[in-house]
Amino acid sequence: MTVWKTSVRNFLAHKGRMALSTVAVLLSVAFVCGTLVFTDTMNTTFDKLFAASSADVTVSPKSAQGADEMPENGRPESLPASVIAQVEKADGVKDAEGGVFSMSVTVVDRDNKNMGSETGAPTIASNWTRNDLRSMAVTSGHAPRGPTEVMVDADTAEKHHLEIGDELRTIAVTGDIKAKISGIASFTVTNPGAAVVVFDTATAQRKLLGAPDVFTHVNVTAHSGVEDTQLKKNVAAALDDSGAYRFQTREEAADANKDSMGSFLDVMKYAMLGFAGIAFLVGIFLIVNTFSMLVAQRTREIGLMRAIGSSRKQVNRSVLMEAVLLGIVGSVLGVAAGIGLAVGLMKLMGAIGMELSTRDLTIAWTTPVTGLVLGIVVTVLAAYIPARRAGKVSPMAALRDAGTPADAKSGWVRAGLGLVLTGAGAAGLWATTRVDEASEGSLYLGLGVVLTLIGFVVIGPLLAGVVVRGLSVVLLRLFGPVGRLAERNALRNPRRTGATGAALMIGLALVACLSVVGSSMVASANDELDRSVGTDFIVQSDAGQLVVPQAAEAVEKVPGLEHVTHYKVLGAKLTNPDGSTRDKHVTAADPTYPTDLRREVVDGDLAKAYGGNSISVGSDYATEHKIAIGDEIAVAFKAGGSAKLTVAAITSDDTSVDQGAMYISIATAETYVPADRMPADMILFATAKDGMEKEAYADLKTALAPYPVYKVQNQADFKQDLKDQIGQLLNIVYGLLALAIIVAVLGVVNTLALSVVERTREIGLMRAIGLSRRQLRRMIRLESVVIALFGALLGLGLGMGWGASAQKLLALEGLGVLEIPWPTILTVFVASAFVGLFAALVPAFRAGRMNVLNAIATDG
Numbered sequence: 032m033t034v035w036k037t038s039v040r041n042f043l044a045h046k047g048r049m050a051l052s053t054v055a056v057l058l059s060v061a062f063v064c065g066t067l068v069f070t071d072t073m074n075t076t077f078d079k080l081f082a083a084s085s086a087d088v089t090v091s092p093k094s095a096q097g098a099d100e101m102p103e104n105g106r107p108e109s110l111p112a113s114v115i116a117q118v119e120k121a122d123g124v125k126d127a128e129g130g131v132f133s134m135s136v137t138v139v140d141r142d143n144k145n146m147g148s149e150t151g152a153p154t155i156a157s158n159w160t161r162n163d164l165r166s167m168a169v170t171s172g173h174a175p176r177g178p179t180e181v182m183v184d185a186d187t188a189e190k191h192h193l194e195i196g197d198e199l200r201t202i203a204v205t206g207d208i209k210a211k212i213s214g215i216a217s218f219t220v221t222n223p224g225a226a227v228v229v230f231d232t233a234t235a236q237r238k239l240l241g242a243p244d245v246f247t248h249v250n251v252t253a254h255s256g257v258e259d260t261q262l263k264k265n266v267a268a269a270l271d272d273s274g275a276y277r278f279q280t281r282e283e284a285a286d287a288n289k290d291s292m293g294s295f296l297d298v299m300k301y302a303m304l305g306f307a308g309i310a311f312l313v314g315i316f317l318i319v320n321t322f323s324m325l326v327a328q329r330t331r332e333i334g335l336m337r338a339i340g341s342s343r344k345q346v347n348r349s350v351l352m353e354a355v356l357l358g359i360v361g362s363v364l365g366v367a368a369g370i371g372l373a374v375g376l377m378k379l380m381g382a383i384g385m386e387l388s389t390r391d392l393t394i395a396w397t398t399p400v401t402g403l404v405l406g407i408v409v410t411v412l413a414a415y416i417p418a419r420r421a422g423k424v425s426p427m428a429a430l431r432d433a434g435t436p437a438d439a440k441s442g443w444v445r446a447g448l449g450l451v452l453t454g455a456g457a458a459g460l461w462a463t464t465r466v467d468e469a470s471e472g473s474l475y476l477g478l479g480v481v482l483t484l485i486g487f488v489v490i491g492p493l494l495a496g497v498v499v500r501g502l503s504v505v506l507l508r509l510f511g512p513v514g515r516l517a518e519r520n521a522l523r524n525p526r527r528t529g530a531t532g533a534a535l536m537i538g539l540a541l542v543a544c545l546s547v548v549g550s551s552m553v554a555s556a557n558d559e560l561d562r563s564v565g566t567d568f569i570v571q572s573d574a575g576q577l578v579v580p581q582a583a584e585a586v587e588k589v590p591g592l593e594h595v596t597h598y599k600v601l602g603a604k605l606t607n608p609d610g611s612t613r614d615k616h617v618t619a620a621d622p623t624y625p626t627d628l629r630r631e632v633v634d635g636d637l638a639k640a641y642g643g644n645s646i647s648v649g650s651d652y653a654t655e656h657k658i659a660i661g662d663e664i665a666v667a668f669k670a671g672g673s674a675k676l677t678v679a680a681i682t683s684d685d686t687s688v689d690q691g692a693m694y695i696s697i698a699t700a701e702t703y704v705p706a707d708r709m710p711a712d713m714i715l716f717a718t719a720k721d722g723m724e725k726e727a728y729a730d731l732k733t734a735l736a737p738y739p740v741y742k743v744q745n746q747a748d749f750k751q752d753l754k755d756q757i758g759q760l761l762n763i764v765y766g767l768l769a770l771a772i773i774v775a776v777l778g779v780v781n782t783l784a785l786s787v788v789e790r791t792r793e794i795g796l797m798r799a800i801g802l803s804r805r806q807l808r809r810m811i812r813l814e815s816v817v818i819a820l821f822g823a824l825l826g827l828g829l830g831m832g833w834g835a836s837a838q839k840l841l842a843l844e845g846l847g848v849l850e851i852p853w854p855t856i857l858t859v860f861v862a863s864a865f866v867g868l869f870a871a872l873v874p875a876f877r878a879g880r881m882n883v884l885n886a887i888a889t890d891g
Contacts, residue, residue, distance in 0.1 A: 060365025362406030449490025491529025547834025795886025
């Protein structure tokens with residue numbers, strides 16, 4: 032009990048000095064809890080939506096794609112309307128109704144503006160069924176009654192200012208559907224952002240599926256008291272369960288839809304938790320420094336406690352109890368802040384189009400427990416070494432000034448261990464550059480990153496002595512005696528300086544690594560495009576929509592084009608000469624494609640692959656299955672019949688464009704795939720006649736203006752688009768890493784603040800012998816800048832090493848150009864100096880306001 036009281040008293044007595052450590056714990060816990068609450072809320076939202084929109088039992092074609100897949104020909108798989116009559120005869124069926132559902136559409140308004148979501152949520156076109164009343168209600172106007180009427184969801188109507196009577200155009204592979212809005216329907220559950228348009232059943236069948244009397248699925252409603260599982264068995268029996276259909280209960284249908292979303296949610300969840308982990312790691316350094324400095328400042332106090340009978344264990348336990356209190360306070364505040372962060376993220380998602388209602392805010396009991404446990408455990412672990420150091424303080428320390436002398440032996444042991452770890456990590460990074468398989472190299476890369484990071488942290492005090500002196504020669508010596516004082520203060524405790532710099536080093540190392548990887552990817556892709564792409568223009572959809580026939584026809588009619596190449600992708604099952612079978616995608620293109628994309632040929636003649644019953648394969652696939660020129664591969668097209676195709680060429684897979692692609696001609700595909708099941712174009716390539724590039728470019732844009740979902744790009748556009756996409760991704764990552772950098776900045780502030788307290792008497796003496804307030808503040812600012820630059824120098828150097836090693840793995844995937852983004856690296860380095868200046872503002876201000884006499888009278 033005495034230990035607990037002492038811990039509480041010390042914690043409250045030094046609460047100001049622990050404030051920044053508390054903020055570090057708060058931020059880290061808030062990011063973890065905010066991520067968990069946000070992803071749980073998204074799961075709840077989708078669970079409610081899928082559960083509400085699913086029928087008791089759903090019947091669909093066995094061959095239908097998953098909810099996250101686009102049909103190859105732009106038309107969803109369908110089943111005959113006669114199935115409904117058969118289903119209605121099954122025991123327990125109260126009602127059966129045919130449904131039409133398609134995500135292969137684009138909807139535009141009268142100004143030709145795309146009504147689809149910008150967040151990646153789908154645009155859904157369907158017919159209006161009684162099952163829709165489970166999740167939607169008509170709140171304005173009426174449901175569509177004919178081919179000239181359409182209903183739209185309320186969220187889309189509000190977002191795009193649509194009203195009853197406005198005209199919409201729905202673009203599908205079967206043609207355009209022009210209709211006026213007859214009604215607006217509101218979701219009774221949260222709509223996460225999908226744009227929904229609803230037609231009458233006949234129009235939906237004819238325009239979305241291309242035929243009357245077919246549906247994509249049948250919604251089956253059970254009589255009261257009939258379980259869904261039993262109803263599923265009864266319906267399957269009524270259809271003789273021939274294997275042509277898929278039967279799903281409400282729960283199974285909801286789970287299938289959730290699975291299609293699961294990978295996206297998991298990636299987002301674990302990525303955000305990864306950044307929270309980095310923030311925790313950085314926070315550990317802050318906590319270690321805080322407790323180390325507090326223990327050093329209380330050396331005489333601890334010595335007196337030992338002199339009057341306190342044991343080592345009691346002193347140790349007292350410091351750990353303070354860490355527990357710090358962890359509890361920071362974690363509790365962090366859990367509350369995390370919930371606020373989750374709400375903020377929901378509002379942010381709403382602003383960019385993904386609607387998430389706070390009514391669905393989900394706080395599982397595991398979330399606060401996880402936050403509390405993580406916060407407390409991490410804080411206690413971070414404080415363990417300073418606590419042990421406190422326990423080693425002898426009673427004789429009561430007779431000395433505050434501060435404990437450094438242990439020279441432990442310093443040499445630490446330096447030796449750091450050098451070994453750094454050397455082992457460097458060996459791992461070197462091994463990464465020597466492997467032939469990316470999977471093998473990723474293990475070496477991970478090992479190298481971890482070991483070099485730990486090694487730099489351990490060896491930090493030794494590096495601090497070298498690097499800070501070097502920086503001082505370049506920077507601090509310019510400021511005369513004040514600069515020399517700042518240098519000596521930074522070198523006074525290399526262990527503290529090393530730990531403070533290491534916190535900043537981690538965040539900046541990741542920034543540098545990702546910058547190198549991103550720049551190398553862009554440079555490699557640009558180099559690859561310059562070497563391999565021969566076409567002038569590329570037409571495709573960023574949203575992954577296939578090119579509808581009417582858009583392809585518009586491209587074909589553009590004057591000034593030498594040729595247009597159609598590029599289709601077909602699903603197939605391949606039986607190789609060695610007897611193995613593989614599910615693969617086969618690329619069907621026009622014979623002009625080899626001039627549009629110049630592929631390196633390992634063996635054979637690529638032009639012959641576009642002849643009848645011929646195919647090319649990638650070099651990796653050929654090696655794996657021992658395929659040679661002249662061998663036959665049996666290809667069973669999922670959308671049609673089977674063929675035996677002769678291997679006419681083997682293309683190199685040392686590329687990032689079309690790596691592993693298998694080419695056949697469209698004519699060969701048309702031989703085995705019916706016209707109504709032939710895939711729509713994924714991409715179109717167009718080459719202009721000599722001297723007509725500018726005119727053709729403008730005419731292409733004009734021709735495709737009615738189809739805003741498609742983008743016309745020349746090579747310069749394509750390169751810029753690639754650069755922008757990678758840049759946007761890196762900006763998101765940098766934004767998340769900013770949390771770790773903020774925590775690191777708090778560490779610099781905390782170190783300086785506690786250092787000022789530790790040097791109170793010394794500061795008073797310097798002021799007494801003539802050091803002005805301005806010089807004092809400058810000294811502290813310079814000390815902060817050199818510590819920040821020390822961390823930046825280590826971090827940027829380490830990150831560039833990681834990035835260069837990672838690029839060697841990318842080279843195995845065809846991205847062979849290493850590019851160091853020097854402007855970014857130099858900008859980050861210079862910005863680190865300003866970070867140091869910012870971190871020193873408060874400590875320098877407080878030091879300058881000290882009363883000289885009171886400072887001199889301070890005891891240690």
